[in-house]
Amino acid sequence: MRLVTRGDLDGVTSAVLITSMEQVGSIELLHPQDITDKRTKITTDDILVNLPYHPDCGMWFDHHELTDSNEKPPAVFRGKHAIAPSAARVIYDYYAAEKFRKYESLVSETDRFDAARLTKDDVLDPAGVILLGYTIDSRSGIGRFKDYFSRLVEWLKAMPVEEVLRHPEVAERVKILRENNKTFLQALSEHSRLEGNVVVTDFRSLQKPPVGNRFLIYTLFPSATVSVRLQWGPDRRFVATSIGHNIFNRTSKANCGQICGEYGGGGHRGAGSCPVPTSEADGSLKDIIRKLQEAG
């Protein structure tokens, strides 16, 4: 069968588990929007993981809330859907296999990473599975994903995570991550301001916005409950706006995904993003910040 999943740590750990239980011939990495837009052909030969339900798939595992923009699964299907910290956890529970024992900590760390249940150390000085997770995070801006993804799956099945981290390809990514985060932290402190409970980072004055750990902002502004980051989209046609809850101070009542949905974007309660058209940016950004302030 073909395993179809997202190119992130949850996808990797899910693939480690699934390939231990099913005959998987190939892996395909997709974005959830590819399923929503029916851009990719899915067949009964496909095991869909960590992605919205597709009626043509052979098996389906997911841990996200069902949304109106995607097809609802029938009452009976092969696989499992549950609200859980990670898709890997849903798979772990579904098979309840004895041979999953050795992946117990891989799965529980994947839970923490995917649900952003992280400590300050996990952000400032990550180690183990959490560190590995950042090396396969598309937001880290490292790229070259597909082959790296498949290699991680093989390595995690063959050796402990500490040994995986020592592999030259992984170590190189870790080095880039650390350099990026240093530059990113500096840029964050130069381009962020606090507006009540909202920390606003405006990278629009930068030619090329820096990439780095999206949680670093909360180590700089611990009193903020929500963050907003602004940077130019392609050709400055829109302002790419991302908002998220402070993972160390989860008191905001704002539904980030819903707010972003009002501006043509989406997400979930804790984080979302939207492309605000440049001509409307001033008004829309003010509205977004006001909504976030009202939500505390």
Ligand SMILES: [Mn+2]
């Ligand atoms: Mn996930």
